[in-house]
Amino acid sequence: MFRKVASSSSGVSKKARWTYSKSCRSYPTREVRYPSASLRVWWRGRTFVSMSASKRRRYCSRSSGWLTTKWVNMSNSSSVRYPPLPSVIFHKHRHDAPFRYPSRYPRPPSGTHPFRFRPRGVRTCGGRGGVSFFSLHANGYPLPEAAMTTIGIIGTGSMGSMLARTFIEYGACRAEDIIASSRSGGPLSALAGETGIRAAADNREAAREADILFLCVKPLQVRDIMEECAPVCTPAQLVVPVASDVPLACLSAWTPARVARAIPTITSRCGRGITLLAFGDRVTGADKAALTALFGAISRPYVTTEETLCLLTDLTSCGPAFIAAVADEWAAAASRRGGIDRRAAEALVRETLIATALVLDHHEMDCRDLIEDVATPAGITREGVDVLGEQMPRVWDDILAATGARHRSLRREVERRHPP
Ligand SMILES: NC(=O)c1ccc[n+]([C@@H]2O[C@H](COP(=O)([O-])OP(=O)(O)OC[C@H]3O[C@@H](n4cnc5c(N)ncnc54)[C@H](OP(=O)(O)O)[C@@H]3O)[C@@H](O)[C@H]2O)c1
Structure with missing residues (x-):
């Protein structure tokens, strides 16, 4: 099922630049098997190519450092954790057992600054054997000295x-x-x-x-x-x-x-x-x-x-709390209808939330596209989406008005107590 297309076990030079392929099947690759997971990944012998964004590729190709990542959850099921790629990973996740760096892969030279990569997700490609692969992408920034x-x-x-x-x-x-x-x-x-x-x-x-x-x-x-x-x-x-x-x-x-x-x-x-x-x-x-x-x-x-910082703070820094609050209310509403207790409803909503974020990310979808995919005309989801469309603009306007007012009063307080 998994074919070894090419192998390159020779040492990798310190200056070797590694780029990971999102879909390595078109390149000479090496299969890497993980002892404790069913995930199989194809690696090109020395160089991994085709980063998804040109910016990432540019940063990546500039880096002569080493790639690192953590143990990651690459499964559709959040309960399964897979180990990282041994050829690039030497940071271990704190929740997992110590990771042994395989001796056949060169260790990162001391003093190098790792170039950080993150998993973008796992996809099952279908086809015979249900080939799984995942892609990594750099945050796009070389690390400081x-x-x-x-x-x-x-x-x-x-x-x-x-x-x-x-x-x-x-x-x-x-x-x-x-x-x-x-x-x-x-x-x-x-x-x-x-x-x-x-x-x-x-x-x-x-x-x-x-x-x-x-x-x-x-x-x-x-x-x-x-x-x-x-x-x-x-x-x-x-x-x-x-x-x-x-x-x-x-x-x-x-x-x-x-x-x-x-x-x-x-x-x-x-x-x-x-x-x-x-x-x-x-x-x-x-x-x-x-x-x-x-x-x-x-x-x-x-x-x-600085002018836009307050508004953007509401999206990015307050955002996780807002999203969690929405999920919490959603679970509460489901439990009020009977048939499921609040804890169980929250577990379902939580998994849906995580999976939705992953789909948006992995498939680089817009929210609108995702809505259209699920809320087909005259379908059940459409009814709910229509209610959200009616009520949500006012809710979010109110939220941003309230946080905006708090930002302004806090700023006035800072300037009053401590004039420049
Ligand atoms: N939490 C977030 O998600 C988030 C996101 C973005 C930005 N922020 C900003 O981050 C800042 C800190 O928030 P936080 O959530 O970390 O608050 P926090 O948990 O209350 O931490 C504030 C820390 O400041 C310490 N501190 C207070 N006065 C001090 C002094 N004179 N000298 C040294 N340390 C002092 C406190 O020490 P004691 O414990 O001894 O009092 C406490 O450890 C806030 O301005 C917040 O707006 C927070």
């Missing part, structure tokens, strides 16, 4: 700890390149113990050592921390609050460092989602590249202007 960049994180709550964990987990930097501080020592020590990052004695120590300093605190706390760190900050540093509604003009006035704003998303925990970036006037091209690369490892960076 990790050894040269010390990342400071002030505030190790939900966002700060997420950034520390994912930067390490996705190979954006090494644990020892992160130094963090927080108000209470307990969570910081726990994070340092778990990840291997350095725990600073205070905010100033983190600020002094950092090349890029993330302020992962609430908007109204940003000014106090910048003031506290001002004596140790220099124009050579880049300070990046992840708080919403703290204007770049204020930030620039509060520190001699260069400033940018980043709005990450909780979905970076699985390496997906959008990180919004807006840059201050003093930011250099190298700063932009470094931030884009860092966040490119854990998400897709989207550079925008």
Whole structure:
């Protein structure tokens, strides 16, 4: 059923560039079998080709680094996990057993910076034997020179700890390149113990050592921390609050460092989602590249202007909560009709949600196309889609009006308490 078309077990040079084929069948390939899964993947002997987007191909072909990815769920069923491709993967997923790098594949040379790839999904191609293959795609950004960049994180709550964990987990930097501080020592020590990052004695120590300093605190706390760190900050540093509604003009006035704003998303925990970036006037091209690369490892960076940042924040950063809230209400409505309890309904909705996102992603479909595929004229789904069409515009207008009002009041509060 699976034919070995060509084999190339010879060593791969350090400079070898690897590109993964979305559909490798047209190329000389090597079959790779996985001991603990039924997935079979065809690899070209040395070079994997045909990335799906030219941009990715460009970035990929520029990279002489190594590809990495995590253990991934490549099945239609979310309960099944497959191991990664041994020839490119050396990061293991923390939920899985330690992965042994096969000795016949060369290890990544020390000091190389991995070029991050992510699975795009698995497709069953039909045909005899139901051939499965999957494609990988790069986030599209070469990773920064990790050894040269010390990342400071002030505030190790939900966002700060997420950034520390994912930067390490996705190979954006090494644990020892992160130094963090927080108000209470307990969570910081726990994070340092778990990840291997350095725990600073205070905010100033983190600020002094950092090349890029993330302020992962609430908007109204940003000014106090910048003031506290001002004596140790220099124009050579880049300070990046992840708080919403703290204007770049204020930030620039509060520190001699260069400033940018980043709005990450909780979905970076699985390496997906959008990180919004807006840059201050003093930011250099190298700063932009470094931030884009860092966040490119854990998400897709989207550079925008400060004016649109609030609205886009609602889509990308508040978005996961909105979508979860919709799913929650949907499950509640189903349970109110009787016949299924809320937990069971939520499990069904959740799987539908995940599968829908995967279909949209793997098949690069628009939402409209998906609706048309399911909601055939005069069908049952069409009835529901029509109700949504009537009611949803008002609901979403109300949501965005409410969040917009909150953004404006928070910004006014920041400017009132801490004028530039
Ligand atoms: N959560 C999200 O999905 C998300 C997404 C995008 C952006 N953001 C932004 O990220 C920022 C942080 O949010 P979060 O959810 O991570 O909040 P959080 O869980 O409350 O974390 C805030 C952290 O800041 C620390 N802190 C407060 N004052 C400090 C000080 N003076 N010095 C050092 N550390 C201090 C807190 O320490 P203690 O625990 O000791 O108080 C806490 O660890 C917010 O501005 C938010 O708008 C959040």
